[in-house]
Amino acid sequence: MPSERAAEFTINHVQVLDRExxxxxxxxxxxxxxxxxxxxxxxxxxxRLDERAIALQRRGESGTIxxxxxxxxxxxxxxxxxxEDDWMVPSFRENAAYLARGTPPHALLWYAMGxxxxxxxxxxxxxxxPSIAVGSQxxxxxxxxxxxxxxxxxxxxxxxxxxxxxxxxDVYEGMNCAGVYDAHTVFFCQNNQYAISVPREKQTxxxxxxxxxxxxxxxGVQVDGNDVLGxxxxxxxxxxxxxxxxxxxxxxxxYRQSMHTTADDPSVYRERxxxxxxxxxxxxxxxxxxxxxxxxxxxxxxxEIEEAIEEELAEAVERAQEGREEIDPAEMFDHVFxxxxxxxxxxxxxxxxxxxxx
Amino acid sequence: MANELRMVEAVRTxxxxxxxRDESVVVYGQDVAVNGGVFRATQxxxxxxxxxxxxxxxxxxxxxxxxxxxxxxxxxxxAEIQFSGFMHQAYHQLQQHAARLRxxxxxxxxxxxxxxxxYGGGIRALEHHSESFEAGYAHTPGLKVVVPxxxxxxxxxxxxxxxxxxxxxFLEPTRLYRAFREPVPEDDHTVPLGEARVVEEGDxxxxxxxxxxxxxxxxAAERVDASVEVIDPRTIFPLDSExxxxxxxxxxxxxxxxxxxxxxxMAAEIIARINDEALYYLEAPVERVTGYDVPFPLxxxxxxxxxxxxxxAAGIERAxxx
Ligand SMILES: Cc1ncc(C[n+]2csc(CCOP(=O)(O)OP(=O)(O)O)c2C)c(N)n1
Numbered sequence: 001m002p003s004e005r006a007a008e009f010t011i012n013h014v015q016v017l018d019r020e021x022x023x024x025x026x027x028x029x030x031x032x033x034x035x036x037x038x039x040x041x042x043x044x045x046x047x048r049l050d051e052r053a054i055a056l057q058r059r060g061e062s063g064t065i066x067x068x069x070x071x072x073x074x075x076x077x078x079x080x081x082x083x084e085d086d087w088m089v090p091s092f093r094e095n096a097a098y099l100a101r102g103t104p105p106h107a108l109l110w111y112a113m114g115x116x117x118x119x120x121x122x123x124x125x126x127x128x129x130p131s132i133a134v135g136s137q138x139x140x141x142x143x144x145x146x147x148x149x150x151x152x153x154x155x156x157x158x159x160x161x162x163x164x165x166x167x168x169x170d171v172y173e174g175m176n177c178a179g180v181y182d183a184h185t186v187f188f189c190q191n192n193q194y195a196i197s198v199p200r201e202k203q204t205x206x207x208x209x210x211x212x213x214x215x216x217x218x219x220g221v222q223v224d225g226n227d228v229l230g231x232x233x234x235x236x237x238x239x240x241x242x243x244x245x246x247x248x249x250x251x252x253x254x255y256r257q258s259m260h261t262t263a264d265d266p267s268v269y270r271e272r273x274x275x276x277x278x279x280x281x282x283x284x285x286x287x288x289x290x291x292x293x294x295x296x297x298x299x300x301x302x303x304e305i306e307e308a309i310e311e312e313l314a315e316a317v318e319r320a321q322e323g324r325e326e327i328d329p330a331e332m333f334d335h336v337f338x339x340x341x342x343x344x345x346x347x348x349x350x351x352x353x354x355x356x357x358x
Numbered sequence: 359m360a361n362e363l364r365m366v367e368a369v370r371t372x373x374x375x376x377x378x379r380d381e382s383v384v385v386y387g388q389d390v391a392v393n394g395g396v397f398r399a400t401q402x403x404x405x406x407x408x409x410x411x412x413x414x415x416x417x418x419x420x421x422x423x424x425x426x427x428x429x430x431x432x433x434x435x436x437a438e439i440q441f442s443g444f445m446h447q448a449y450h451q452l453q454q455h456a457a458r459l460r461x462x463x464x465x466x467x468x469x470x471x472x473x474x475x476x477y478g479g480g481i482r483a484l485e486h487h488s489e490s491f492e493a494g495y496a497h498t499p500g501l502k503v504v505v506p507x508x509x510x511x512x513x514x515x516x517x518x519x520x521x522x523x524x525x526x527x528f529l530e531p532t533r534l535y536r537a538f539r540e541p542v543p544e545d546d547h548t549v550p551l552g553e554a555r556v557v558e559e560g561d562x563x564x565x566x567x568x569x570x571x572x573x574x575x576x577x578a579a580e581r582v583d584a585s586v587e588v589i590d591p592r593t594i595f596p597l598d599s600e601x602x603x604x605x606x607x608x609x610x611x612x613x614x615x616x617x618x619x620x621x622x623x624m625a626a627e628i629i630a631r632i633n634d635e636a637l638y639y640l641e642a643p644v645e646r647v648t649g650y651d652v653p654f655p656l657x658x659x660x661x662x663x664x665x666x667x668x669x670x671a672a673g674i675e676r677a678x679x680x
Contacts, residue, residue: 329655
């Protein structure tokens, strides 16, 4: 049987900032001080919001939370690389990315408190609402990127999903269709090592997630997801390619430091030792060391930043709590169709009225 | 002999006993093995049966489709879909294959698969975790659809479902998983599919309810000044019309309660059957107390969405005064 090599591939792994906070001069994206501090502030804001949201959940003030603790570099590094006119398609763990895109923190808390109001998109922000169904949103990122291609836009779309999501057919369909239509899409997988209790190795036999791009005929690249500079650099390059109709899959290697959601107990399926190993690779600590080394961050600046975050957070919590008091249940009827069909009109009229025994 | 169990423990018991009884039973789904299921319904099973209890990748279409293949080759798959809202990710496998393997192969193959899933609202869950789509499955020829409302029924119905030669969608009301305990028979306990349970006997009016709504109906029945017969069909398809019709012929009035949206819901089907077979016994139009025709809201509004004791009682009053 004659045989020759039909295809070959390699997957690159990129790291700019190592665990000790040293930067690879050659790969350094050379960001302005302002941008560097924006990345830092974005990560700190996200972490504090998550911590606060978990505390609210524990007090019974909010529902299930899916924290992004440990994934701040992946989310902020990528979201900050987007231009305002680019689109973002989140999964359900993208609080850090939402914040970086301009969503006010009280809105994220509203959503966690079970209020649709929290998913309303601020004017001028090209973001979709959270997608709870794992992986289903990857195809929307492809569709948005296709629309950008058809319209001849110079913009791109980023679509977020987890490692588990790549087992869903939808994610492959999204990448495949994006490849076929030259969509302006960057698929951004946060490989946080677990899909609830199932580790990455039991999710797929593939050696990397990034290589799943190969089957779809698009570019795949892996990046240290706890390295905010690396993520920023890789995503900027990916967005450049996407804007020219070359979709990219980025696999950011990171770790979910907390539980999957506040309903989950990770001690059932993973060892403390493993968690500690990843805590040493914490994305914020590493970046802090780097910024301090460069003299961009000192104790004073850090305190200023932290105080501003606490102040913003306190206001956000207050606003969220007030909003919860004002909730109007009848609004559940209002956004289902552009106009209320007769059935809904009569259901809305009966709602809370005599028919309900009130 | 009977053990006091919660519904979630009854699920586990039935699975454990069927794994022990029948070597062809395979239990799998997302997080069911090491984690024991996100609701702990499969907790500990993997220890007893490491070769027949598996974690699955996040792939619902895969989970149901694998079951069709397993079943075609003589296994008895019992798959968990983590939340019934994600059964839609597997719906084409259910509708195009699981439900039709028998008919498409002219009876050459069968699909003795059970697909378990927590369903329904009332647990402050995230989007897509609270829907009830039983009418959709009932509308899919070839599927049996079961909804238990008590721990004892859960064990009996799940055991029957696993032993059934056809695919069964087994919907477990999440809200009832830990709501109460009751004695559950310890021996080989089955409840036949397609047989309703008369929860309360009464003469003035019939209330048909299933899943978590059975408790709302029973409470409402206690509150109104009438003798109420409460019927839990337990199996949505095949539906035990006869028990419902017999009751309606006796009481002359009926209220059907479900959490699912009203339009094209199971209440509509039940009312059509009453019209077909018992119209002249009716003293009032049959009432429906259901969810609204809106996507199941996030949990800040779910209590307002879900039919409760008040709404069911009001429905009973309307049917009594008509
Ligand atoms: C279609 C679908 N199936 C199952 C679930 C339940 N679920 C929620 S998150 C999750 C694991 C997702 O893992 P991954 O994609 O790696 O993202 P991560 O949660 O780790 O961020 C599962 C199975 C869901 N939300 N949607």
